[in-house]
Amino acid sequence: MFKKFTSEDVSGQNQVKASVQRKIRQSIADEYPGLELVLDDLLPKKSPLIVAKCQNHLNLVVVNNVPLFFNIRDGPYMPTLRLLHQYPNIMKKLQVDRGAIKFVLAGANIMCPGLTSPGGVLDDEVGAERPVAIMAEGKQHALAIGFTKMSAKDIKAINKGIGVDNMHYLNDGLWKMQRLD
Amino acid sequence: MAEKPQPVHVLYCGVCGLPAEYCEFGPDFEKCKPWLIHNAPQLYPDLVQVSNSKEVDGVSDQLQSSSITDGTGPSGSSSVPKQEPVKRLPGGKIKKKERQEVIIEKVTRNKRKSITTIKGLELFGIKLSDASKKLGKKFATGASVVKGPTEKDQIDVQGDIAYDIVEFITDTWPDVPETAIYFIEDGKKVPAA
Numbered sequence: 001m002f003k004k005f006t007s008e009d010v011s012g013q014n015q016v017k018a019s020v021q022r023k024i025r026q027s028i029a030d031e032y033p034g035l036e037l038v039l040d041d042l043l044p045k046k047s048p049l050i051v052a053k054c055q056n057h058l059n060l061v062v063v064n065n066v067p068l069f070f071n072i073r074d075g076p077y078m079p080t081l082r083l084l085h086q087y088p089n090i091m092k093k094l095q096v097d098r099g100a101i102k103f104v105l106a107g108a109n110i111m112c113p114g115l116t117s118p119g120g121v122l123d124d125e126v127g128a129e130r131p132v133a134i135m136a137e138g139k140q141h142a143l144a145i146g147f148t149k150m151s152a153k154d155i156k157a158i159n160k161g162i163g164v165d166n167m168h169y170l171n172d173g174l175w176k177m178q179r180l181d
Numbered sequence: 182m183a184e185k186p187q188p189v190h191v192l193y194c195g196v197c198g199l200p201a202e203y204c205e206f207g208p209d210f211e212k213c214k215p216w217l218i219h220n221a222p223q224l225y226p227d228l229v230q231v232s233n234s235k236e237v238d239g240v241s242d243q244l245q246s247s248s249i250t251d252g253t254g255p256s257g258s259s260s261v262p263k264q265e266p267v268k269r270l271p272g273g274k275i276k277k278k279e280r281q282e283v284i285i286e287k288v289t290r291n292k293r294k295s296i297t298t299i300k301g302l303e304l305f306g307i308k309l310s311d312a313s314k315k316l317g318k319k320f321a322t323g324a325s326v327v328k329g330p331t332e333k334d335q336i337d338v339q340g341d342i343a344y345d346i347v348e349f350i351t352d353t354w355p356d357v358p359e360t361a362i363y364f365i366e367d368g369k370k371v372p373a374a
């Protein structure tokens with residue numbers, strides 16, 4: 001999704017009104033309870049919250065020119081990888097084996113076998129259509145943000161095809177967009 | 182769990198910008214290697230081993246940190262990951278926790294507009310807010326201290342001022358030697374001096 005993303009794909013940036021700002025805060029707080037205590041630092045009530053609208057119904061939540069979250073249409077907010085790296089425990093994690101790393105970093109979706117092989121790790125609590133952190137065998141930090149196409153249990157049972165959509169990965173356009181001016 | 186979670190500090194590669202552990206999958210691992218040897222030896226023990234065997238100098242005998250420099254045996258490669266990597270300079274000297282360096286980088290935003298970022302002034306005891314004011318005045322442009330939630334504070338100056346800035350820094354803050362100032366050019370770190 002962010003493979004060739006640049007600031008030129010941002011069609012408009014708006015400071016949202018207070019009611020919308022509250023709604024966004026609330027959805028993020030509901031989705032990521034682990035962020036509760038730092039939410040005031042990340043999304044200060046006094047700083048304007050900017051929503052940047054981009055192509056394909058993509059929205060970026062931007063504070064002080066730094067993209068922090070994104071979502072599609074009204075879908076769940078997902079953290080940028082730079083933010084997730086700071087607070088790695090806010091999302092459920094799935095782990096791909098080492099062999100899958102280079103494909104994920106090329107933007108490929110995550111195939112079930114990469115998660116079910118000996119180097120992969122599944123969290124049975126993860127349901128379908130959930131944002132997840134994609135970790136990698138032997139690595140400490142997340143390499144992608146994914147959105148599950150099936151539950152972890154189905155990934156294990158079906159073990160074929162795409163298990164998780166690759167939403168955002170290291171070195172994609174969003175990763176490179178450290179600031180949005 | 183009422184404690185406020187502290188942000189994790191991730192070691193990002195100074196060359197390719199990825200978390201250092203992913204350089205091996207990055208766009209150009211070869212270019213990252215020198216940086217990794219000095220800044221993240223514990224992640225790539227094999228690299229350090231190679232470079233140690235190439236470096237023949239007596240100084241390395243005096244090194245105290247045996248777990249990292251003792252790269253000859255396989256035990257070196259399985260050493261526990263350290264929170265703070267010991268930084269080594271060519272020649273084997275061990276550096277303090279944080280290198281005192283000022284890094285200047287020009288970032289192009291659109292086709293015409295660019296920003297010059299300056300990192301590391303605080304390591305010389307300079308107050309960034311003061312520095313940003315002085316820079317804005319000197320170059321008659323917008324300058325601000327940017328608190329990235331993901332990175333350390335830096336100063337962003339609008340426009341491309343990269344080449345006038347070294348003199349200004351060394352004139353204004355004599356504590357900063359010219360040799361500690363570096364540019365990032367095409368992803369490479371180049372000394373300003």
Ligand SMILES: [Zn+2]
Binds near residue numbers: 194199
């Ligand atoms: Zn690198």
